[in-house]
Amino acid sequence: MIDFEPNETQSGVQAQARSFAREVLAPRAALLDREGGFPRDDLARAAAAGLLGINIPEALGGRGAGVVAYSLAVTEIAKACAATTVAVCVSNMVAEVVTHFGSEDQRTGYVPRLCRGELVVGAFALSEAGAGSDPGGMRTKATRTDRGWVIEGSKLWITSGTDAGLFVVWARTSAAPGTRGISTFLVPGDTPGLVRGKPEHKMGLCGSTTTAIDFEACEVGPEALLGEEGRGFPVAMMALDGGRVGIASQALGIGLGALETATRLCASDRRRRDEQWVQWGLADSATELEAARLLTLRAAWRKEQGLPFSREASIAKVFASEHAFAACNRALEVLGATGCDEAVSVERGLRDVRVAMIYEGTSEVQRIVISREIMRRFGGA
Amino acid sequence: MDFELGEEDLLLRDTVRQLCDQRVRPHAGELDEARALPQSRLGELGEMGLLAMERPEDEGGAGLSAVAASALMVELAAADASLALLVGVHNWQGLAHVAAALGEPARAAELPALTSGERLVAWALPEAGYATVAGGKAECEALTVVARREGAEWVLDGEIRYVPGAAVAERLVVFGRAEAGPTAWLVDREAEGVHVSDPVRTLGLRAAGTAHVQLQGARIHDGRRLDEPGSAWNRGRACLHRTHLGMAAIACGVARGALEVATAYAKEREQFGQPIAGFQAIQWKLADMSLALDAAGLLVTRAAWLHDVGRPYGLAAARARVLATTTAVRSTSEALQIHGGYGYTREFPVERALRDARTCEAIHGGSAVARQLLARSLGDRG
Numbered sequence: 001m002i003d004f005e006p007n008e009t010q011s012g013v014q015a016q017a018r019s020f021a022r023e024v025l026a027p028r029a030a031l032l033d034r035e036g037g038f039p040r041d042d043l044a045r046a047a048a049a050g051l052l053g054i055n056i057p058e059a060l061g062g063r064g065a066g067v068v069a070y071s072l073a074v075t076e077i078a079k080a081c082a083a084t085t086v087a088v089c090v091s092n093m094v095a096e097v098v099t100h101f102g103s104e105d106q107r108t109g110y111v112p113r114l115c116r117g118e119l120v121v122g123a124f125a126l127s128e129a130g131a132g133s134d135p136g137g138m139r140t141k142a143t144r145t146d147r148g149w150v151i152e153g154s155k156l157w158i159t160s161g162t163d164a165g166l167f168v169v170w171a172r173t174s175a176a177p178g179t180r181g182i183s184t185f186l187v188p189g190d191t192p193g194l195v196r197g198k199p200e201h202k203m204g205l206c207g208s209t210t211t212a213i214d215f216e217a218c219e220v221g222p223e224a225l226l227g228e229e230g231r232g233f234p235v236a237m238m239a240l241d242g243g244r245v246g247i248a249s250q251a252l253g254i255g256l257g258a259l260e261t262a263t264r265l266c267a268s269d270r271r272r273r274d275e276q277w278v279q280w281g282l283a284d285s286a287t288e289l290e291a292a293r294l295l296t297l298r299a300a301w302r303k304e305q306g307l308p309f310s311r312e313a314s315i316a317k318v319f320a321s322e323h324a325f326a327a328c329n330r331a332l333e334v335l336g337a338t339g340c341d342e343a344v345s346v347e348r349g350l351r352d353v354r355v356a357m358i359y360e361g362t363s364e365v366q367r368i369v370i371s372r373e374i375m376r377r378f379g380g381a
Numbered sequence: 382m383d384f385e386l387g388e389e390d391l392l393l394r395d396t397v398r399q400l401c402d403q404r405v406r407p408h409a410g411e412l413d414e415a416r417a418l419p420q421s422r423l424g425e426l427g428e429m430g431l432l433a434m435e436r437p438e439d440e441g442g443a444g445l446s447a448v449a450a451s452a453l454m455v456e457l458a459a460a461d462a463s464l465a466l467l468v469g470v471h472n473w474q475g476l477a478h479v480a481a482a483l484g485e486p487a488r489a490a491e492l493p494a495l496t497s498g499e500r501l502v503a504w505a506l507p508e509a510g511y512a513t514v515a516g517g518k519a520e521c522e523a524l525t526v527v528a529r530r531e532g533a534e535w536v537l538d539g540e541i542r543y544v545p546g547a548a549v550a551e552r553l554v555v556f557g558r559a560e561a562g563p564t565a566w567l568v569d570r571e572a573e574g575v576h577v578s579d580p581v582r583t584l585g586l587r588a589a590g591t592a593h594v595q596l597q598g599a600r601i602h603d604g605r606r607l608d609e610p611g612s613a614w615n616r617g618r619a620c621l622h623r624t625h626l627g628m629a630a631i632a633c634g635v636a637r638g639a640l641e642v643a644t645a646y647a648k649e650r651e652q653f654g655q656p657i658a659g660f661q662a663i664q665w666k667l668a669d670m671s672l673a674l675d676a677a678g679l680l681v682t683r684a685a686w687l688h689d690v691g692r693p694y695g696l697a698a699a700r701a702r703v704l705a706t707t708t709a710v711r712s713t714s715e716a717l718q719i720h721g722g723y724g725y726t727r728e729f730p731v732e733r734a735l736r737d738a739r740t741c742e743a744i745h746g747g748s749a750v751a752r753q754l755l756a757r758s759l760g761d762r763g
Contacts, residue, residue: 034582132721134652157722203725203732271509271523277749329710332584332739336747337508337543337591340584340740347584350739354717354732355725362721364662 010069013054017073020049021080029081032207033348036199038163039084039207040120043091046084047117051077052091055304056099061112067242067304071249071296078253079260082352083207085253087121087160089246094122094168097239098186101227106186110166119165119189124243125155125213126170126236132157133365135170135236136178140215142171142185148221149173151185151193154214157359161196161211165189168239169215170232182232185224193218204351237310243360244313245303248296248320251356252289255324258349259285262331265338278334285327292320311373318366321356328353384682390449397453400425401460409461412588413733416580418549419464419588426468427498431457434472436480441496447623447685451630455678458634459641462737463588465631467501470546470589473623475502478554479567482607482616491567495552502567503550505541505594506617510556511746513563514617515754526557526596528564533603535559535566537574537596545744548580548590554607555596562611566601574599585736586744622695625751626688629681629701632709632741633674639709639734640670643716646729650721663719670712677705696758699751706748709738 006014024045032039046052054070056062063069070092078085095114098106113119131137140153151171158167167187174181187194197212227235263282266272273279295316302309328350332339339346357363386394405422412419426432429443434450436442445453450472458465476495479502483491494500506514509523526539537557547553553568553575570577578593608616644667647658657663680701687694713735717724724731742748 127722130651132652137652201727203727203736271512275749277752325714329739332743333747333749335743336749337744340743341543342582342584350584351736354714354735355722357718358721358725363718364660367662 006068006072009065010072013050013063013065013069014072014076016049017051017076020046020051021077025077025081025084029083029207030342030345030348032081032083033204034206034342036206038160038209039087040163042084043087043121044117046088047115050115051088052117052121053095053111053115054092056092056095056111056115060099060107061115062095067245067300068297071245071300074246074249075253075256075293078250079257081207082250082254082349083205085250086205086208089243089250090123090159091121093239093243093246094124094166096242097168097235098226100238101184101235102186103223105223106226110186114166120163121160122166122168123158123160123164124239125158125167127157128154129156133362135182135233138170138172138182140169140171142173142183144173145219148219149185149224151187151215151218151220154212156212157200158211158213160209161213162199162209167194167213168226170236171215173229176230179233181230182236183229184226184232184235185220186226187218187220187224191218191220203354204348205355240360241310241313242303244317244366245296245300245309247356247360248292248299248313248316251317251321251324251353252292252296254349254353254356255285255289255292255320255327258328258331258346259289261344261346262334262339265344266334272334281330281334285330288323289327292316292323295319311370314361314366314369317356317360318363318370321353322363324353325350325357386449386452390445390452393445393449394452394456397429397431397456400429401456405457405464406460409464410727410730410733412461412463414727416582416587418580418590419461419467420549422464423467423498423501423549426464431468432471432498432501433476433496436476436496440480441493447626447688448682451626451681451685454627454630455634455637458631459638461588462631462635462734462741463586465634466586466589466741467546467549469624469627469631470503471495471498471501471550473627474504474620475550475552475554477623478504478565478607478616478620479552481619482565483567484604484606487567487604491552500552501546501550502552502554503544503546504620505544505547505553505555505568507541507556508543508746511621511750512753514614514621515746515750521558521563524556524558524563526555528557528559528566530559531600534600535603535606537566537568537599537601539596541594543581543591543744544594545586545589545591547577547592547594550590553594555594556613556617559610561609563613563617564610565607565613565617567605567607568596568599568601572599572601583740585733585738585740587736618695621750622698623688624745625702626681626684626694626698628741628745629677629684629698629705632702632705632738633678633681635734635738635741636670636674636677636705636709636712639713639716639731639738640667640674642730643667643670643719647719657719666715666719670715673704673708673712677701677708680704696755699754702751703748703755706738706742710735710742713738
């Protein structure tokens with residue numbers, strides 16, 4: 001039966017995330033953006049608050065609160081600090097991927113430690129310099145040896161690459177072309193041969209590190225293989241589908257944060273408050289973000305119900321990221337020069353949210369996913 | 382009808398383009414990063430006459446038409462929008478205002494250094510004042526500086542926030558509220574009672590020295606008053622129209638820069654076994670960017686031409702400003718999108734272009750001022 005109210009667990013997680021965001025993240029978000037670095041202490045606090053394993057079974061150390069609760073929590077923390085949010089999102093997804101595809105040893109060995117923050121956070125190592133939207137262009141190789149595997153290659157755009165304690169790594173294990181012949185490995189951050197690059201200098205999310213990771217004759221044991229050999233691409237797709245729900249939720253939070261700030265500042269300034277173009281701009285942002293919220297929660301709910309959710313996740317991600325960007329743009333428009341001042345957080349929102357249209361699959365890739373799906377459904381052929 | 386620049390203007394544009402390629406563009410990223418003021422570049426631009434583009438040659442200016450000046454601003458902004466904004470603020474706000482409205486002997490004393498570009502002059506008008514200037518009523522409500530007359534002097538108190546160029550300009554045109562109404566003065570930033578803040582940390586145009594100007598009992602001699610007391614909006618309006626035109630040219634430059642780098646990148650970057658320029662989604666983005674830029678560029682040139690032939694051009698300039706800044710925001714965002722993750726890093730110039738475009742749209746009262754001007758004129762001719 002249709003019900004738009006969060007249940008008690010979901011509201012509880014949301015409320016907890018909100019107070020964590022307000023008390024811990026918000027007061028230092030501007031400083032973190034300005035000085036950069038990695039919010040290690042705050043991530044430990046997030047772990048202690050149960051925010052690194054929201055959709056992980058309690059038996060594995062998680063909250064067992066489900067995907068809707070996860071989405072609600074991510075939106076709350078993104079309102080305060082989008083940079084910390086991205087590390088939280090990726091770590092949650094790493095825990096989910098290990099829970100879903102891992103052997104018993106892998107699950108019990110890694111998931112509780114991820115949830116407790118003992119591994120700092122988890123990270124995905126999928127993209128490469130020549131393999132962004134097209135993971136089939138991947139070159140990193142894992143060669144079987146008598147002791148396990150040797151991984152060679154270079155990964156790019158690794159969120160939390162400076163500090164993550166566990167990496168989910170995709171590499172070619174056979175000469176099969178395209179996305180066949182790719183396998184997934186779990187590589188602890190302290191494995192010799194795993195070389196962390198320097199953080200990229202980015203437009204936004206300056207309190208989240210993004211690095212290259214080089215694998216230089218990086219040896220791992222046979223137990224490092226996650227799932228079946230040669231079946232790595234479906235793992236990546238599952239991680240990305242789930243990741244898109246997280247990014248949609250994050251973008252939504254950034255957009256809502258900008259809308260709230262802009263509305264507050266306009267409401268206390270008669271010159272702005274009385275302008276119809278300001279009123280209408282804020283109304284449009286509110287409308288679009290409400291739609292984004294529903295699309296995002298619908299995708300989260302479908303995933304939670306075990307229903308196919310790939311199309312819904314893509315729709316939510318493309319809509320939420322583009323309209324959250326538009327909401328940040330409108331916030332800047334209605335605030336004028338004041339909005340461009342770092343001391344007011346909306347310019348940070350604009351810089352932070354812009355990458356939501358790029359990472360976890362660009363808007364272009366989402367449109368490919370969506371159009372393929374509707375062609376299959378309605379194309380008749 | 383003729384859509385080509387004249388031969389001399391073309392030559393000058395090519396010279397400026399070359400200077401931009403060699404000396405401006407290579408440093409734009411560093412200056413943005415350091416939020417540093419491009420002082421050394423300003424000297425060079427001054428020598429070329431770019432800091433007095435439309436001032437007559439017999440006063441030491443370059444004697445250019447607005448059409449030619451707009452073409453140069455596009456070049457400059459395509460390389461470094463912060464620098465272009467500084468040049469624009471000086472030319473179309475400060476210098477234009479002072480040259481037209483400062484009485485002798487102060488004019489003779491001040492003008493040469495401003496014309497040569499040895500000194501810059503910024504326009505200290507509160508953000509809300511831009512709408513008032515455009516509105517045409519002699520109201521003072523937007524003014525945050527209060528002036529009272531004491532003998533041969535005026536005493537100024539108040540603060541004007543977010544003044545582009547204030548951190549680098551040695552002179553400021555300060556707008557204040559006098560008994561007679563809105564009035565402006567030429568103020569020396571070193572004068573007692575004048576405080577300019579450190580540059581504000583802004584989203585974009587970071588090297589343009591935007592700062593807050595504070596006046597605490599600053600005493601300004603009546604000889605440095607610009608026009609009659611109470612009449613500052615009349616001159617202000619003329620400068621505002623020229624500013625709209627200038628901001629439109631800057632926005633076109635930013636959009637052109639974005640289109641150029643995005644096109645080059647799309648041809649080079651390969652995914653799915655081919656350059657991404659081979660994909661329709663990318664081709665259409667580039668096509669739309671070039672289409673919008675072309676239209677905005679023509680609006681700019683038409684407004685500049687109206688200015689040069691002495692016809693009313695305020696509405697044409699407002700149209701140009703709205704379309705060009707909208708185009709710049711869209712095109713820079715698309716350019717970033719075409720670059721994917723690389724575009725989000727500071728290694729590539731497109732994220733700066735987006736920040737600059739967004740800031741261009743927001744400052745000087747925002748394009749809302751230009752839109753309102755247009756909206757009010759509906760039913761009028763022009």
